[in-house]
């Protein structure tokens with residue numbers, strides 16, 4: 010997965026981070042504007058689709074699989090708990106690789122789901138939970154907040170003013186060596202879980218499906234190693250507990266798990 014790293018670096022160098030702090034309803038300082046979040050996502054998406062390391066399934070060719078993916082996405086986007094459903098692009102894509110149990114999202118609403126993850130899960134409620142979790146990271150703008158926090162406003166501004174052009178190379182090296190710094194914080198993960206339950210509660214699906222992924226992962230002994238930055242699921246023990254607490258807190262809507270419809274989704278994936 011080294012290639013993911015170079016994609017990220019390319020984006021960081023090409024993104025052209027603005028010098029204005031965006032003023033919005035989100036928590037935490039963020040040097041990126043909403044437009045820059047979108048541009049970040051669009052650049053990343055173009056890069057990943059042009060990169061041979063990633064077999065992104067074509068939407069027209071796999072229209073049935075994407076039909077399921079987009080239906081679930083649109084259901085979740087119907088939730089009024091999202092702040093930026095009108096602001097971001099919200100594109101979901103499937104990456105063909107049956108050995109990877111992962112999903113990730115980048116700023117601006119671009120979300121990627123590996124066929125390995127889709128096949129691994131048992132029902133639509135579990136899958137919607139993962140997607141809702143990724144959506145929450147995007148909607149809460151965790152990645153660009155994190156970048157602002159790690160590199161700092163003054164530092165990023167100085168770079169943009171051209172005070173030290175070599176620093177970009179240094180950042181790239183730091184990123185390559187210590188991507189862990191950019192990993193989502195524990196609080197980011199809790200917040201993403203919390204809102205995933207809330208978004209899913211606004212659909213017909215079972216909101217505690219959000220925890221299904223973690224329950225299944227805990228059972229797996231030999232799960233594949235995931236690069237740190239893209240590893241959005243460190244799965245601490247009390248995460249399942251918190252999901253349960255949020256679920257109870259919002260009056261325990263039940264909803265469907267939809268295993269049959271999910272089987273159709275899986276069957277629409279390439280062999």
Ligand SMILES: [Zn+2]
Pocket residue numbers: 142146193198201241242
């Ligand atoms: Zn996460």
